[in-house]
Amino acid sequence: MRLREEIALLEGCEDDVSKIGFSPDGCLLVASDESGTARLWDLADLPASGPGRHR
16 A cells, blocks of 8 residues: 655745646646745656656
C-alpha cells in the first residue's frame, strides 16, 4: 500500500486556493486564491523522484 508523501511545498498564495490547473504537458501549475491572485510554478524544478513522479 502506498502512503501519501509530500514531495514539494509550493508557496506563494496568500489566501485559500480556490482553483488550480495544469498545462497540457503537466510541466506548469497555476493556482488562484480567493483574493484573485494567480501564481504559476514550473514543475520541472521539482525533484524527479517520489510517488507519482515519472521522468
